[in-house]
Amino acid sequence: MVQIPSGGCHVPRYEPTICPYCSCGCGIYVVIEDGRVIGQEPWAEHPINEGGNCPKGRNAFQFLYAEDRLKTPLIRRDGKLVESTWNEALDYITEKLKKAEPNEFGMLASGKNTNEDAYTIQKFARVVMGTNNVEYCGRLCHSSTAAGLGPTVGSGVMPVSQLDLETADCFLLVGINPKETFPMMAKRIMRAKEGGAKVILIDPRNTVTARELADIHLQLEVGTDVALINSMMKLVLTEGLENKKFIEERTTGIEELRKHLDSLDLEEMAETSKVPIEL
Known part of the structure; x- marks a missing residue:
């Protein structure tokens, strides 16, 4: 307050x-x-x-x-960062950029940039510096999301409104700890649980979400997500638990998936993930 x-x-x-x-x-x-x-x-x-x-x-x-927030540009001289004026810093940057060849330059952006910032950054790299060497932190955590969601739901972003979370019957949380990282979303999951929803958590860590929110915690071995997900899909299809109408109307490649899963052994995948089949 x-x-x-x-x-x-x-x-x-x-x-x-x-x-x-x-x-x-x-x-x-x-x-x-x-x-x-x-x-x-x-x-x-x-x-x-x-x-x-x-x-x-x-x-x-x-x-x-914050006391440690920079209030003036710093330039490294003789191995030490020293304060400089803005004109000195901009002249120094300009000099370095003029000497850089396209394959010697890279632009590192931030997940905190606005859309307008991001557009300007990539435009500068590609048009001014003549390179596609543009990177940002999201590639570490978001590349797999975009690759997976793009072909399946049409876009590599959250496909539903946060408000809709309260209407869900079941949540499958994979490697996420919303009680600490997204508490406003966790609040909506808790409301859904009050209405009978169940929460299944896949995470090797014993997080606050695991202890306070999850109904089932699949505490797999680190790095064995694929083995566990394949096990779950194989069991669903083997036991006929899939939504056949949804698959027929809205998906492709189900037979290829069945063929791939038929080649996998449940016992071996359970041993890999350290999650018992009965769970």
């Missing part, structure tokens, strides 16, 4: 915006006084967080005035 000095005459300004911490998109009010952010308040009417905030998002504004 923002504390307003009782003796002052300045009235803080509340600006609605979106929390920058993660991708949930919670609504917040940034509290500004004399041109300085002094706090933030949750946006009660916002449909995503409904007036709630996680501890991380609640304190995200503090990096603006």
Whole structure:
């Protein structure tokens, strides 16, 4: 809660915006006084967080005035980073860029960039520097998501609204810890559980989600996700538990999948993943 000095005459300004911490998109009010952010308040009417905030998002504004935040450019001279002016830094960068060949240059972007930032960054790399060497942190965690979701649901992004989570009958959580990393989503999963939904968690870690949210925790060996998922698909098809109508109307390649799964041994996959078949 923002504390307003009782003796002052300045009235803080509340600006609605979106929390920058993660991708949930919670609504917040940034509290500004004399041109300085002094706090933030949750946006009660916002449909995503409904007036709630996680501890991380609640304190995200503090990096603006952190003691170790850079206030001036640093240039490495004689092995040490020393303060410089903006003109010195920009001249130094320009000099280096002019000398760089396309295969010597790479652009490292950030998951915190806006869409407009990302477009400008890749345009600079490809048009100005003449290279496709553009990278960002999301490739480590999102490449497999895009490759999997693209062909199956049409886009490599979350295919449903967060609000729809409350209507689900069952959740299969793979390697995610929403109780700590996405608490606003965890709140909706908890509401679904109140309505009878079940939560199956696949994760080698014994996380807060495993202890407090999961009905079934498949604690597999690290790096054996494929073996476990193949085991689950093989059991579903062998026991006739699949949604035949959905598969016929909305999927392709089911026979190829059956053929591949028929070549796999359940006992061997269970030994690989360390998850008993009976689970």
